C-alpha cells in the first residue's frame with residue numbers, strides 16, 4: 001500500500017520505518033527534506049522516500065498526521081485538501097501547548113484537535129488513534145505484556161474506524177483496540193495525556209500502556 005506520513009519527528013520516522021519493513025511504499029512529508037537523509041540511510045529501502053507535505057499527502061492511499069499539534073492544521077493545509085479528499089487520515093497528534101513553561105493542552109473538554117482537523121477538512125475521514133502510546137509502542141505492541149493492553153480509536157466514519165482497526169492489527173500486531181465511537185471521544189484520549197505525563201514521570205520511561213479490565 002502507498003502510505004503518506006505528514007510529519008518527520010520521532011513518531012513519523014518510527015511509523016515510516018515500520019511500515020516500509022512491512023512492505024509498504026512510504027513517503028515522509030516535511031518542510032525540510034534534507035534533514036531526513038539520516039532516516040533514509042537508516043531505512044535503506046527503495047520503498048522509503050521523503051518529500052514535501054503535499055507530496056506525501058498526494059502519495060498516500062492512506063495518510064498519517066504525525067505533526068506537532070500546534071502545527072497540525074498548518075501542515076495539513078500545506079498538504080492540500082485536494083490531496084487528502086476522500087482519504088482516511090490517521091491522526092496521532094496531541095494538542096500540546098509548551099508556552100509558559102508548563103505543558104498544557106490548547107484544546108480540551110468541549111473540543112479536540114481531532115475534531116478541529118475534521119471540521120477544517122470535512123471531506124477527509126479523520127481517525128484518531130495511537131495518541132496514547134509512545135512511538136516505539138505504536139509499532140511494536142507485542143514488546144509489552146505480550147500485547148495484552150489497549151489502544152483507543154475514534155472517528156465519525158464507522159467503516160473508516162473498522163478499516164484502520166484492521167490495519168493496526170495487520171501492520172503492527174495490535175490485539176486489543178477499543179472503538180470509542182465518534183470523534184468527540186478523541187477529547188478523552190487527548191486529555192489522557194496529562195495522566196500519561198505523570199505516569200511517565202513516576203515510572204521513569206514511556207514503555208507502558210493502559211489496559212481496561214472488564
Ligand SMILES: NC(=O)c1ccc[n+]([C@@H]2O[C@H](COP(=O)([O-])OP(=O)(O)OC[C@H]3O[C@@H](n4cnc5c(N)ncnc54)[C@H](OP(=O)(O)O)[C@@H]3O)[C@@H](O)[C@H]2O)c1
Pocket residue numbers: 006007008009010011012013029030031032065066067068069070071072074075092093094095096130131132133134135136
Ligand atoms: N513521539 C511520540 O512518542 C508520540 C506519541 C504519541 C503522540 N505523539 C504525537 O504525534 C505527533 C508527532 O510527534 P513527534 O514527536 O514525532 O514530532 P513533533 O516534534 O511533535 O512534530 C514534528 C513534526 O511537526 C511539524 N511541525 C512542527 N511545527 C510545525 C508548523 N508550525 N507548521 C507545520 N508543521 C510543523 C514538523 O515539520 P518539519 O518536518 O517541517 O520540521 C515535523 O514534521 C505530535 O502531535 C505528538 O504529540 C507523539
